[in-house]
Amino acid sequence: xxxxxxxxxxxxxxxxxxxxxxxxxxxxxxxxxxxxxxxxxxxxxxxxxxxxxxxxxxxxxxxxxxxxxxxxxxxxxxxxxxxxxxxxxxxxxxxxxxxxxxxxxxxxxxxxxxxxxxxxxxxxxxxxxxxxxxxxxxxxxxxxxxxxxxxxxxxxxxxxxxxxxxxxxxxxxxxxxxxxxxxxxxxxxxxxxxxxxxxxxxxxxxxxxxxxxxxxxxxxxxxxxxxxxxxxxxxxxxxxxxxxxxxxxxxxxxxxxxxxxxxxxxxxxxxxxxxxxxxxxxxxxxxxxxxxxxxxxxxxxxxxxxxxxxxxxxxxxxxxxxxxxxxxxxxxxxxxxxxxxxxxxxxxxxxxxxxxxxxxxxxxxxxxxxxxxxxxxxxxxxxxxxxxxxxxxxxxxxxxxxxxxxxxxxxxxxxxxxxxxxxxxxxxxxxxxxxxxxxxxxxxxxxxxxxxxxxxxxxxxxxxxxxxxxxxxxxxxxxxxxxxxxxxxxxxxxxxxxxxxxxxxxxxxxxxxxxxxxxxxxxxxxxxxxxxxxxxxxxxxxxxxxxxxxxxxxxxxxxxxxxxxxxxxxxxxxxxxxxxxxxxxxxxxxxxxxxxxxxxxxxxxxxxxxxxxxxxxxxxxxxxxxxxxxxxxxxxxxxxxxxxxxxxxxxxxxxxxxxxxxxxxxxxxxxxxxxxxxxxxxxxxxxxxxx
Numbered sequence: 001x002x003x004x005x006x007x008x009x010x011x012x013x014x015x016x017x018x019x020x021x022x023x024x025x026x027x028x029x030x031x032x033x034x035x036x037x038x039x040x041x042x043x044x045x046x047x048x049x050x051x052x053x054x055x056x057x058x059x060x061x062x063x064x065x066x067x068x069x070x071x072x073x074x075x076x077x078x079x080x081x082x083x084x085x086x087x088x089x090x091x092x093x094x095x096x097x098x099x100x101x102x103x104x105x106x107x108x109x110x111x112x113x114x115x116x117x118x119x120x121x122x123x124x125x126x127x128x129x130x131x132x133x134x135x136x137x138x139x140x141x142x143x144x145x146x147x148x149x150x151x152x153x154x155x156x157x158x159x160x161x162x163x164x165x166x167x168x169x170x171x172x173x174x175x176x177x178x179x180x181x182x183x184x185x186x187x188x189x190x191x192x193x194x195x196x197x198x199x200x201x202x203x204x205x206x207x208x209x210x211x212x213x214x215x216x217x218x219x220x221x222x223x224x225x226x227x228x229x230x231x232x233x234x235x236x237x238x239x240x241x242x243x244x245x246x247x248x249x250x251x252x253x254x255x256x257x258x259x260x261x262x263x264x265x266x267x268x269x270x271x272x273x274x275x276x277x278x279x280x281x282x283x284x285x286x287x288x289x290x291x292x293x294x295x296x297x298x299x300x301x302x303x304x305x306x307x308x309x310x311x312x313x314x315x316x317x318x319x320x321x322x323x324x325x326x327x328x329x330x331x332x333x334x335x336x337x338x339x340x341x342x343x344x345x346x347x348x349x350x351x352x353x354x355x356x357x358x359x360x361x362x363x364x365x366x367x368x369x370x371x372x373x374x375x376x377x378x379x380x381x382x383x384x385x386x387x388x389x390x391x392x393x394x395x396x397x398x399x400x401x402x403x404x405x406x407x408x409x410x411x412x413x414x415x416x417x418x419x420x421x422x423x424x425x426x427x428x429x430x431x432x433x434x435x436x437x438x439x440x441x442x443x444x445x446x447x448x449x450x451x452x453x454x455x456x457x458x459x460x461x462x463x464x465x466x467x468x469x470x471x472x473x474x475x476x477x478x479x480x481x482x483x484x485x486x487x488x489x490x491x492x493x494x495x496x497x498x499x500x501x502x503x504x505x506x507x508x509x510x511x512x513x514x515x516x517x518x519x520x521x522x523x524x525x526x527x528x529x530x531x532x533x534x535x536x537x538x539x540x541x542x543x544x545x546x547x548x549x550x551x552x553x554x555x556x557x558x559x560x561x562x563x564x565x566x567x568x569x570x571x572x573x574x575x576x577x578x579x580x581x582x583x584x585x586x587x588x589x590x591x592x593x594x595x596x597x598x599x600x601x602x603x604x605x606x607x608x609x610x611x612x613x614x615x616x617x618x619x620x621x622x623x624x625x626x627x628x629x630x631x632x633x634x635x636x637x638x639x640x641x642x643x644x645x646x647x648x649x650x651x652x653x654x655x656x657x658x659x660x661x662x663x664x665x666x667x668x669x670x671x672x673x674x675x676x677x678x679x680x681x682x683x684x685x686x687x688x689x690x691x
Contacts, residue, residue, distance in 0.1 A: 005160065006034030009130040009138050013038055016045045017129040017178045023049035023108060024079040028202070029088040030126075032095035044103040047198075048181055048191065051075050051108060053120050061110070061118045072108055073197040080201050089205070096206035099199035106198035107182060110190045118190065129175055133300055135563025137163040139174040163564055164573065172560060183315070229337050230274045231267075232304045238434065240424050241268040247422040248272060248395060255421035256375060256396035256414070260429045261612020265397045266298065269371050270305050276393060277337050280367035282330040284359070285339045286391075288347045288370070290377045292559050293566070295341050298373070302339055312342035316351040323355050330366055338366075344377055348386045360390030369393040375417055376401050376605065379409030387416045394418065399426075399612060400605035426612065427665050435615040438624040440666035442659055442675050443503060444632040445495050452634035458486045463644030486651075490631045491519030491599035492534045497541060500598065503627055504546050511548065511594050513569070514576035517610060519599030538598065539578045553579040591618045597628045600658065607658050623667075630659060632679060649683045656680070 010016060016038055020031035031047055038045060053061075057075050064071055098104045113119040127141045142158045163171040177186075184191040231237070237245075241264060244257050253276075259265050277283045287302075287309070289295045295313055302309045310326060312319040326338035346352050360368055368391040372378050375396030378387065396417035403409040414420075429435040447455060465479040504511070518535040535552055542548040551565050551574055568574040570591055580599075595614045600607055614624040633652055659676060663669040 001158070002034045005140070005158070010034050010038045010043070012132045012136075013130040014043045014133045015129075015131040016043060017131070017175075017182075018045065019048045019109075019127045019178060019181065021050065021126050022079070023051045023076050023198075025081050025092065025205075026088065028095060029091045032091035035091065035098060036094040038098070038103075045098060045105070046178075046182060047104065047106045048109055048178075049106070050110070052079055053110075053118075055120065058118055058120055068192060069194060069197055072192070072194060073201070076108075076194075076197070077201055080204065089207075092202070092205035093207045093210065096202040096204075097211050099202045100206060104195070104199060104202075106194045107191050108194045108198075109181065109186075110192070112188055112190055127174055127178065129171075129178060133303070134567055135163075135296075135560065136567060137171050137175060139163075139171045141174070163560075164568060164571075172558075175560070183317070229277050229306050231271055232306075235267070237268075237271055238264065240428075240432075240434075241271065244268050244422040244424065245272045245275065251418060251421045253393045254395075254418035256398065256401050256417050256419065258398060258401050258420045258423045260424060260426040260435065261399045261609050262435050262616040263424055263429050264434075265399075266301050266373070269373075269395060269397060270301060272395065273369055273371065274305060276367075276369050280369075280393070281336055282366050283337050284327070284330070284366050284368045285337055286356075286368065286370050287339075287341045287373065288344060288378070289341070289373045290344050292343060293562055294373060295343055296563070298341050302341070307337060307339040309339040309341045312340055312352060313346050316349075320351065320355060327359060327366070344383055348383050353386055356388065360388045363390055363392075367393070369395070371395045371397065372417065373397050375413055376403050376410075378416075379403045379406060379413040381409075381412075384409075384412040384416065400608050404603040404605060426608070426615070430615070430665055434617070435612070436617050436621055436624055437667050438611075438615060438626055438665075439668045440626050440628065440662045440672045441503075441668075442628045442630050442662075442672055443499055444675065444678070445493055445499050445629050446632055447634050448494050451489060451493055454489060455486065455634055458482050458489070459648045460641075460644050462486075462647045463641060483651075488519065488521040492521030492523045493631055494523050496534075496598050496629050497523060497537050499629060500538065500596065501541060501545065503596075504542075510546060510575065511596075512572065512575050513591050514594035514596065515589075515592055515613070516542070516550075516576060516578045516596045517599060518578060518580055520580050521599075534598065535578055535580060542576060542578070548575040550574060550576045550578055553577045555580075589613060589616070591621065592616070593621060593624060595624065595626045597626065600628070604658070604661075607661065611662065626662065626666075628659065628662065630655070630676075633683075652679065652683050 016035075018031050020027055027049060031049070035045070051057075051072060053075065057071070060071050061068060095104070111119045127139065129140075130138045138160065139162075140158045140160045161170045161174070166172070180186050181189065181191060240259075244259065245268065248255050248257070257265060257268065259268070273283075273285050277285070285307070287295075287298050289298060292313055295311065299309045299311060310319060310322050312323065323340065326335065326340070329335035330338050342352060359366065370388075370391045370393065372395070375398045378384060378396075394417045396413065401410070401413065401420055403413070426435065430437060462479055462482055465482065516538055518533075518538050521534055522532060523534045523537050535554065539550055539552055542550045551568070553562060553565055557565065565574065565577060566589065569577055569589070576594075592614050595610065597607075597610065600610070611626065614626060633648070656676065656679065660673070663672045666672060
């Protein structure tokens with residue numbers, strides 16, 4: 001059991017969650033099976049157990065309104081008996097060293113009666129969950145009795161489940177159950193923190209002359225982490241990344257790097273931060289990201305640089321004590337860099353600001369560096385208002401720092417983070433071989449007669465409304481509503497599904513490593529003829545007509561499901577993902593080979609991010625293929641007035657600008673441009689294009 005299950009899983013794990021039953025020397029020996037292997041991943045363990053309560057213990061706990069931990073310490077110490085078995089001694093030695101290294105958290109579960117009072121009896125569930133740093137999980141349940149015979153001599157049987165092949169969702173359920181237990185939300189139980197007392201009790205099992213090799217390496221790494229924060233071995237800074245760092249330094253430690261998606265903004269920022277840490281000790285490094293998946297990506301990259309970052313994006317009870325503890329360790333000289341990663345949402349929350357504010361007011365006692373990934377997102381008024389003036393070292397990252405149609409928001413970003421001090425565009429990145437080349441295939445899609453009629457009606461109303469919007473704000477809002485309606489009509493046009501079907505049939509091989517971007521509107525499902533959301537229609541077409549293994553990637557999927565989807569796409573278990581907007585920013589998917597754009601806004605940020613996502617380099621990837629489904633504007637007839645025609649011409653021009661941007665850096669750009677001649681001719685753009 002140890003050799004075939006525990007050691008292999010723990011060698012890949014960064015977190016081991018274990019519900020062990022009894023808090024006894026024998027029971028802890030069961031929980032500690034293979035535990036030394038966890039150290040090789042710098043891993044941590046969360047252990048939930050239950051003490052054996054005598055009637056007098058129950059009465060004492062019921063009577064105590066405070067200091068229950070002291071009572072439980074006394075109770076638990078009775079069960080920490082001397083042991084003779086060498087195997088159990090070795091396991092408990094490993095667990096004690098894990099506790100001594102600060103990588104073990106312990107909580108005790110007490111049973112409650114129907115009236116909510118502490119009762120005798122054991123929390124007797126025995127489960128475990130191994131989790132790696134890629135979002136993979138292995139869960140098991142069942143074990144022998146916690147006795148010496150059960151641990152060493154008996155035949156054992158456990159049920160084991162893996163997250164990457166779990167159609168019934170058993171792993172997710174076990175994680176949910178354990179997390180509920182850990183957070184004291186399981187009915188019928190009262191769970192309290194026992195880490196400090198539990199680690200003290202384990203100390204008697206620690207053999208100071210015989211630390212397990214894996215755990216000793218962890219302790220050495222923990223100490224090294226406090227004195228070295230820098231690039232991993234073998235990492236070479238590219239010339240343009242060095243130029244970007246020097247530009248930030250010359251600007252006085254503030255500014256924005258406008259670097260194309262896929263050119264290594266994260267690594268550039270971490271090298272920059274490591275150089276800041278060399279001269280500014282101690283340092284608090286705060287990284288703010290718009291999405292949870294992006295936060296986790298930063299945490300993984302920071303680990304490669306020798307930093308164990310504090311994730312601040314779950315319930316505040318999970319991160320708030322560690323937030324303050326990090327500052328305390330800085331003050332005591334036990335830590336040189338306190339790294340924090342948080343979402344935009346948590347960053348602007350009162351809980352986070354309350355924790356941060358005292359440390360940065362008046363400059364604070366420590367140096368702070370704030371890094372904002374996808375910095376354009378911080379131009380929203382609610383976020384920009386909480387950006388701390390006390391932090392002087394500021395770095396913004398974005399391929400497109402300007403906020404679309406929001407000059408005030410853009411000004412707010414530039415005012416706080418500083419000007420754009422370095423630019424490295426997609427054309428430079430492709431030319432220098434930092435991004436892969438690509439071919440671009442625009443496909444014109446005709447509106448149905450009903451859609452064309454609705455389109456003409458919207459266009460006819462827009463001209464007069466926009467012309468009078470300067471004098472009447474209500475007209476401007478009405479025009480905006482019509483523009484949104486027009487955009488949704490184009491994004492979810494029925495014939496896009498038919499043209500997509502034709503394109504897929506024409507390909508020499510079925511798509512793999514592909515992403516399909518959809519709109520959030522509704523369309524007609526070509527498989528069932530029902531009206532459904534476009535993302536559902538596309539997923540069904542791909543799965544049922546073309547035999548592709550696909551999953552949706554939207555806000556509806558949980559963070560754990562998103563991690564699983566990305567992992568399955570990377571491994572080849574999935575052929576494609578079907579997304580709306582959730583993969584627009586930041587997520588690193590270097591092996592993507594094909595992109596199908598069924599819906600795109602005219603916001604430059606969106607298509608720049610999506611293209612950059614497809615151009616990241618990976619082994620064996622020479623080209624990316626981008627398929628763009630473009631609506632051919634219908635003939636509006638001779639009755640349309642000049643104002644409406646000019647409005648329509650302006651809107652079409654924006655769409656053409658997006659397409660021409662794709663063509664300009666594509667290997668087959670001139671060929672792709674020819675497909676748009678019909679649209680240019682209809683709207684008098686040919687002269688402009690030729691010139």
